[in-house]
Amino acid sequence: MKRGLSVTDPPDLPFRPLVVIELAKDVKAETRDWLVKKIVDKKKDGGCQLLIKSFIISEEEEETIFLVGASPKRLLLGAESLGLVKECEDGYMRPFIYNNRREYTHFIEGDEDFLTMAECQCIIKQDLDNLRARDEKSVPGYPHSKLYPGKSIFRRLQTSGLVIQVFPLHDKEDLKRLTHRWYRQIRVAFQPxxxxxxxxxxxxxxxxxxxxxxxxxxxxxxxxxxxxxxxxxxxxxxxxxxxxxxxxxxxxxxxxxxxxxxxxxxxxxxxxxxxxxxxxxxxxxxxxxxxxxxxxxxxxxxxxxxxxxxxxxxxxxxxxxxxxxxxxxxxxxxxxxxxxxxxxxxxxxxxxxxxxxxxxxxxxxxxxxxxxxxxxxxxxxxxxxxxxxxxxxxxxxxxxxxxxxxxxxxxxxxxxxxxxxxxxxxxxxxxxxxxxxxxxxxxxxxxxxxxxxxxxxxxxxxxxxxxxxxxxxxxxxxxxxxxxxxxxxxxxxxxxxxxxxxxxxxxxxxxxxxxxxxxxxxxxxxxxxxxxxxxxxxxxxxxxxxxxxxxxxxxxxxxxxxxxxxxxxxxxxxxxxxxxxxxxxxxxxxxxxxxxxxxxxxxxxxxxxxxxxxxxxxxxxxx
Structure with missing residues (x-):
């Protein structure tokens, strides 16, 4: 039994696991390395500029799981590209702009609560879906899995069966608070x-x-x-x-x-x-x-x-x-x-x-x-x-x-x-x-x-x-x-x-x-x-x-x-x-x-x- 843990980002960056990527069994190492590089590379180099940890569990099954997160700045920039609308201090709703972030209600520099966890996961999902092929003609290690310039890499990996599933993680503490208000107590009241x-x-x-x-x-x-x-x-x-x-x-x-x-x-x-x-x-x-x-x-x-x-x-x-x-x-x-x-x-x-x-x-x-x-x-x-x-x-x-x-x-x-x-x-x-x-x-x-x-x-x-x-x-x-x-x-x-x-x-x-x-x-x-x-x-x-x-x-x-x-x-x-x-x-x-x-x-x-x-x-x- 073996477990590998690798962090592809500098250790001083905060890492909050938001999204899980499960690869198929026996995916080739060059494919895993290429995908990790694509996820962590900067935007100008065709990557997502996200944070990632990888787990390899069980030598027999070669089960690989990636945990994906993002820095606070990266999430705010993603909120702007996604077009999320937030309330401004004057009470009106406007699309979020990173350079004007201090004009929005409840925004505090470095505070992770400005964006909900669901919004953060949606931003990461958009970044993964928008990961585009450039000069690659096929997925490394799998020449039959063709890639087309400008098309989504993750969609191709999913249709080829190399990526089994991509799903957002639960926040156990938030979920516990939500379930307590939602259905754990029977009361005559509106839903939250x-x-x-x-x-x-x-x-x-x-x-x-x-x-x-x-x-x-x-x-x-x-x-x-x-x-x-x-x-x-x-x-x-x-x-x-x-x-x-x-x-x-x-x-x-x-x-x-x-x-x-x-x-x-x-x-x-x-x-x-x-x-x-x-x-x-x-x-x-x-x-x-x-x-x-x-x-x-x-x-x-x-x-x-x-x-x-x-x-x-x-x-x-x-x-x-x-x-x-x-x-x-x-x-x-x-x-x-x-x-x-x-x-x-x-x-x-x-x-x-x-x-x-x-x-x-x-x-x-x-x-x-x-x-x-x-x-x-x-x-x-x-x-x-x-x-x-x-x-x-x-x-x-x-x-x-x-x-x-x-x-x-x-x-x-x-x-x-x-x-x-x-x-x-x-x-x-x-x-x-x-x-x-x-x-x-x-x-x-x-x-x-x-x-x-x-x-x-x-x-x-x-x-x-x-x-x-x-x-x-x-x-x-x-x-x-x-x-x-x-x-x-x-x-x-x-x-x-x-x-x-x-x-x-x-x-x-x-x-x-x-x-x-x-x-x-x-x-x-x-x-x-x-x-x-x-x-x-x-x-x-x-x-x-x-x-x-x-x-x-x-x-x-x-x-x-x-x-x-x-x-x-x-x-x-x-x-x-x-x-x-x-x-x-x-x-x-x-x-x-x-x-x-x-x-x-x-x-x-x-x-x-x-x-x-x-x-x-x-x-x-x-x-």
Whole structure:
């Protein structure tokens, strides 16, 4: 057993490990030396000018780990190049400029707290990603791993399998303080959103901010839904008041969130932050050509070929999956009919309970189909070979949302507007909502936490057998974190909230307890997601964000569907029909007018108005 420790920077420079780089087993020594030189070389020589320590653990496995840090000055210069926005002493938010650093609030020369650890790790990640090839034609020691002038070295090392993973380290003390405020104590209070954002970054902070806001927005509907549900249990047609409330609620909460989000991101400095030039995805491939914008030689891929893949393969695949979803829905209705016939014949307690079995089976099948489809959609979207990550995410979200809307809501629409069976609609909605919540909590929270606990015990016992005297705590931490699964992102979390918003806004007028179950789900989600972030997954790199991205458009689209659905339900209700006994055309025109009024409120608020509103409020930065 051997361990090597090398420090490539002068010993007088402070070293704070921020990022871990794990190389593949048996990587050649000349490759390691070349990579270290690239990381520590000065900017003018084509390097990153960072600090680095290397560990070689286990002679048999030749496992190499690099710890990367940076000097305080280097991090401040990186903050300027990244375009981070900070609060100035006059109270306004401005991009950070190193030469004007003393004009910024809370800046103290030599103080490491001016930049959060998440921002420091983001700066290092940007420097590593921007490490460009110059005269090298290939990775030293691996002639088959070609390098192209001006292209990212680290992306090539990752696609070649020479770099296994790059991830940011946790700060154990900060994490301990955060977990104590966040989920270790059960209390009726808001989440520490600013502290979450400082530790995990803007994207994660925005997700938990939206989760908290959505939960609070559901509470009025839940409080109104309980008495409405019990007082109108058998009167399925008396849903006019609650449908009207749904119309107002689903319209207003999205507009309030836009203002709240713009105020929050302005205070964080990301609303006015300039977008960074987007690099090609690591998985992007193509033939060698000339980029018409930069004039550099790099892999290119025909947009026509990508379009043909989308329309000749992806679109038929999605349509086929939608047909399968509708076919499964038909089987569900056949089972429902069989259960109803059996209950009419038997009229027993068992037959009454049997009425819920088709809905439960259908809910489980829906969850299984959603997960299988998402996996297939990811493979298909990767095969389309999108150059940018944003384009990849947009196509993936579109595929998944179309399928989930049809798979989760088509049966409810059919029951409501074709069968016109409000009793069955209430039963189906309740079963789908409760079953999906139970399955999601188990699959997304309990199962990963249990598996990670088992893995941690094995890793700790393995590390203790190494019998290393120095830096044992850091080594144990690195071993634990590098074996954790990578954080999968907020995609599934937003998708779950999107489906909950759909269940509540579309048909909760016939099942008012939908908002109650949504609140309960979100409360458990707050704690389970916090636990996953802190204990189950690797710490993700911070990413600047000015909003929830394409998901805002998805929620607005669902809001439009909710307005149309509730207006249609209003037009179908006996109470509203009784108001227009002589002319059905007047009824249709009145409902259409109401629909247009509410849809006009769902127009997207211009960013300039949000920015102006945020500046007028001038929220101070919370530390």
């Amino acid at each position: 959103i600013d502290q979450i954002r400082r530790y995990f970054g803007d994207t994660i902070g925005l997700y938990f901010g939206f989760l908290e806001y959505f939960t609070l927005a559901l509470i009025p509907m839940a409080l109104l839904g309980v008495p409405y549900y019990f007082f109108a249990w058998e009167d399925y047609d008396k849903y006019v008041v609650f449908a009207t409330l749904n119309l107002v609620w689903s319209t207003v909460i999205l507009e309030i969130w836009k203002r709240y989000c713009s105020s929050m991101t302005y205070r964080w400095g990301t609303l006015i932050m300039k977008k960074e030039f987007e690099e090609p995805r690591p998985g992007f491939h193509g033939v060698l050509g000339i980029n018409p914008v930069t004039g550099r030689e790099e892999p290119t891929y025909s947009s026509l070929r990508r379009t043909l893949r989308i329309y000749l393969v992806s679109v038929p695949f999605v349509c086929g999956c939608l047909y399968l979803s509708i076919y499964v829905m038909k089987i569900y209705f056949d089972l429902e009919t069989m259960a109803l016939d059996y209950d009419r014949e038997q009229q027993s307690t068992f037959s009454s309970l049997l009425l819920y079995v088709p809905s439960i089976i259908y809910a489980i099948v829906i969850e299984i189909m959603n997960r299988i489809y998402k996996y297939a959609a990811e493979i298909l979207t990767s095969w389309e070979n999108h150059r940018l990550e944003s384009s990849y995410q947009n196509h993936l979200v579109l595929k998944v949302l179309v399928f989930n809307i049809v798979n989760c809501f088509s049966s409810l629409f059919y029951i409501a507007f074709v069968m016109c069976d409000l009793k069955l609609l209430r039963q189906s909605l309740a079963t789908l909502l409760i079953t999906s919540q139970i399955l999601n909590q188990f699959v997304e929270s309990l199962l990963p936490y249990w598996m990670q606990k088992r893995s941690n015990r094995k890793i700790k016992s393995k590390v203790k057998t190494l019998k290393l005297d120095t830096e044992f705590a850091l080594l144990e931490q690195i071993h634990l974190e590098k074996h954790m699964d990578a954080y999968p992102g907020t995609f599934d979390d937003y998708l779950e909230l999107f489906l909950l918003f759909g269940y509540v806004s579309l048909f909760s007028c016939v099942y008012p307890l939908a908002a109650v179950f949504a609140v309960l789900n979100n409360l458990t989600e707050l704690y389970s997601d916090a636990l996953k972030m802190c204990r189950v997954f690797k710490r993700p790199f911070s990413a600047p964000a000015a909003g929830i991205g394409v998901w805002m458009l998805a929620f607005e689209t669902m809001g439009i569907i909710a307005v149309i659905t509730n207006c249609t339900l209003l037009g179908m209700s006996p109470q509203v029909n009784a108001m227009f006994p002589d002319s059905k055309m007047d009824l249709i025109l009145t409902v259409a007018a109401i629909e247009e009024v509410f849809l006009s409120f769902l127009e997207r608020q211009p960013k300039e108005q949000c920015l102006q509103h945020s500046r007028q409020n001038k929220f101070p930065t919370q530390l």
